[in-house]
Amino acid sequence: MDELKKRIIEDGIALGTEILKVDSFLNHQIDVKLFEAMGEEFADRFCGEEVDKIITVEASGIGVACIAAQYFDYPEVVFAKKVSPNTMTEEYYGAEVISFTKNEKSVIRIAKKYLKSKERILIIDDFLAHGQAAMGMAKLVEGAGAEVAGIGIVIEKAFQGGGKKLRDKGYNVESLAVVKSISDGNIEFE
Ligand code: 5GP
Numbered sequence: 001m002d003e004l005k006k007r008i009i010e011d012g013i014a015l016g017t018e019i020l021k022v023d024s025f026l027n028h029q030i031d032v033k034l035f036e037a038m039g040e041e042f043a044d045r046f047c048g049e050e051v052d053k054i055i056t057v058e059a060s061g062i063g064v065a066c067i068a069a070q071y072f073d074y075p076e077v078v079f080a081k082k083v084s085p086n087t088m089t090e091e092y093y094g095a096e097v098i099s100f101t102k103n104e105k106s107v108i109r110i111a112k113k114y115l116k117s118k119e120r121i122l123i124i125d126d127f128l129a130h131g132q133a134a135m136g137m138a139k140l141v142e143g144a145g146a147e148v149a150g151i152g153i154v155i156e157k158a159f160q161g162g163g164k165k166l167r168d169k170g171y172n173v174e175s176l177a178v179v180k181s182i183s184d185g186n187i188e189f190e
Helices: 001-013 024-028 032-045 061-074 132-143 162-168
Strands: 011-014 018-020 051-055 076-080 091-096 104-109 120-128 147-157 175-184 186-189
Touching: 001 024, 001 032, 001 147, 001 175, 001 186, 011 186, 018 175, 024 061, 032 061, 032 147, 032 175, 051 061, 051 132, 061 076, 076 104, 076 132, 091 132, 104 132, 120 132, 120 162, 132 147, 132 162, 147 162, 162 175
Parallel strands: 051 076, 051 120, 120 147, 147 175
Antiparallel strands: 011 018, 091 104, 175 186
């Protein structure tokens, strides 16, 4: 998606060779117009897929997923929680993931009542690195007997291998911008 790539080049900051900081439009401040264009693009890429629900993981996936939902005829959006709050009193599906940015293990959780068997679920997230978050969400979906309709990612860093792992498992992964490498502050796309 050219508009997104242009924005990454203009505003993205490479932190070493592994992390891309895009706080000015995705992870801290949100460019709603760009999110709308991304939502439309996801709807094009997954056109023909039946989508009953969108799931994501807190916090940065929520905005992208909610705006994208408008282009899928408003399915409900459920976000997996990364910490178990006192209010999460009901039974939940859980999956262990290693956080790429924090380098720590956590369990992502979705209450059982929000995932039903046979539902077709679109997974959406801001970044795909090693695939832990997306794989964890797919595990939650499949644990509920639901099906992964596809995985929509804003920025995939191909060199970290998560996309390959997910595609090898048969998931339909669509990434709006695919970064091939980050070196000396330069961001190169596939
Ligand atoms: P994975 O689980 O695929 O290894 O990493 C994806 C998760 O880590 C995303 O949910 C995202 O929040 C975070 N993440 C991974 N790489 C980056 C990055 O380069 N920049 C930012 N801002 N977040 C990232």
